[in-house]
Amino acid sequence: MLDTPLVHQTETFLKSFGDALAAGDIEAAVNLFQDDCYWRDLVAFTWNLKTVEGKDQVRDMLTSQLGAIGPSNWTLAEGEVPTEEGGVITAWIRFETKLARCFGLIRLKDDKIWTLLTTMVELKGHEEPKGFQRPLGAKHGAGKHRTTWKEEREKEDAELGYTQQPYCVIIGGGQGGIALGARLRQLGVPTIIVEKNDRPGDSWRNRYKSLCLHDPVWYDHLPYIKFPENWPIFSPKDKIGDWLEMYTKVMELNYWTRSVARSASYDAATGEWTIVVDRDGEEVTLRPKQLVMATGMSGKANVPAFPGMAKFQGDQHHSSKHPGPDAYRGKKAVVVGSNNSAHDICAALWENDVDVTMVQRSSTHIVKSDTLMDVGLGALYSEEAVNAGMTTEKADLIFASLPYRILHQFQIPAYAEMKKRDADFYDGLEKAGFWLDWGDDDSGLFMKYLRRGSGYYIDIGASQLIIDGDIKLKRGQVTEVVEDGVVLDDGSKLEADVIVYATGYGSMNGWVADLMGQDMADRVGKVWGLGSDTTKDPGPWEGEQRNMWKPTQQQALWFHGGNLHQSRHYSQFLSLQLKARMEGLDTPVYGLQEVYHLS
Secondary structure, eight states: OOOOHHHHHHHHHHHHHHHHHHTTOHHHHHTTEEEEEEEEEESTTTSSEEEEEHHHHHHHHHHHHHHHHOOEEEEEOTTOOOEEETTEEEEEEEEEOSSEEEEEEEEEETTEEEEEEEEEEEETTOOOSOGGGOOOOSOOSOOTTOOOHHHHHHHHHHHBTTTBOOSEEEEOOSHHHHHHHHHHHHTTOOEEEEOSSSSTTHHHHTSOTTOBOSSOGGGOOOSSOOOOTTSOSSOBHHHHHHHHHHHHHHTTOOEEOSEEEEEEEEETTTTEEEEEEEETTEEEEEOOSEEEEOSOTTOSBOOOOOTTGGGOOSEEEEGGGOOOSGGGTTSEEEEEOOSHHHHHHHHHHHHTTOEEEEEEOSOBEEEEHHHIIIIIITTTSSHHHHHTTOOHHHHHHHHHTSOHHHHHHHHHHHHHHHHHHTHHHHHHHHHTTOOBOOOTTSOOHHHHHHHTSOSEEEESSHHHHHHTTSSEEEESOEEEEETTEEEETTSOEEEOSEEEEOOOBOOTHHHHHHHHOHHHHHHHOOOSOOOOOBTTBOSSOOSSOTTBSSOOSSTTEEEOOOSHHHHHHHHHHHHHHHHHHHTTOOOOOOSOOOOOOOO
């Protein structure tokens, strides 16, 4: 590493910080933070996903955790050189705890910590078998009655869940369950993934046929195996389905298809779950120590209960059940909703000669895909970023290093630039009668996603159809469904042969209620959101995603999911928490989130 004044300054600071922690001098450590500081910890110090804000919270966390964690060896990461911009020094760092090797990103202002990200990378003595530690695979030499890799896999498949119990069960085999399953496999945690569909990837294949990823390929890699360099920027749903199926096989996951969990209960005395699974018609009882709900960040479908729905003579269904446009050619469709699914479905219906009307019930944030890629993601997730040396892992940590409390401040100028760049586009939408918003504080799409998981559309063409009048638009609330259409609150009637309810999803704890009872769902509370006190994200401020990827108020019950980026990134930290518990390591949790909202 270059011996520059900036390197010397940062190393000197890290030594002072490390020395204070090693000496147990919490006040000296706290005094190395700015008054308006943020320390985001992913498992390393808190065995939680926790952001502490301000010196008082830093002091409280260190008072609770320092003795048990035992951090040491604070240093600049090998091969990394600090940078300075606008009076802020940014540096990649490494350190250790008693149990783990860790990595982080520090930002210094006036030689004090402004933001600090600390993340657990690996548990000492329980490292993933990779690099110089990768398994040999082939069995060289000779020996009687040796088994092959194929025979060993067949034996594992036959025994796990029957004569041998898994340590962990993951309910839900979409990208979240698959990514976490891959991490746990590498850590040697016996795991079964329970999936209702016929094949891995069917959670994508079974959606409406025009569905594709709205996030670009650089943002969407899975752990261990990145998409190839010729993979399309935006993946069609069936291509993603095939990739997930391939990934599940080559990562050697114990993946039970055509399997549905019927009930689950926890015995605190034994520290064990009892999960009854219908495995393709066979009842199997699993008894894992840990249960992960990976049933999708969006949770259960919100199917409205409009008066008169039973009278409708046509076809009506939630967007999650939409079969595609083929059966509706030449007919009239009404799509209730105005977010991603509604736009995609409306566009596909129009392309297949369906007379389609979108009913917009509330304002929607829209950003053009190309503009979002350039302004919003380009610095971290793009071909230009890759060519500049940005790795997926670094990009994830840079993004994670911005505390949620101030993240919107970085988003607002980006979305102001998008609004300016595409002014004519937005003018056209408003002239067409579309009800636009930019989030409660003009912070745009990603904050809406983190806060409420809804209320936006990444435009890949449907907006122009609205501007041109090809997709008809009607603003208002549905008051009644009649035999041949819907009636709105202004008294108007929209005739329909098919009604699609693109009305979103509820909290993931709805699945908990179905599987374990309402009392359990209420014990863990609402899943997702930050407590920002903005639309559909009630306060108080919580600072992290509610209940996601971390301990909950129910021992041994976890939630995992989100988009492909989150499934990749946070599966690392959830898998380490589960592995540590399997090995009986001390995992003192700091800041277990309280329950303020039941659903």
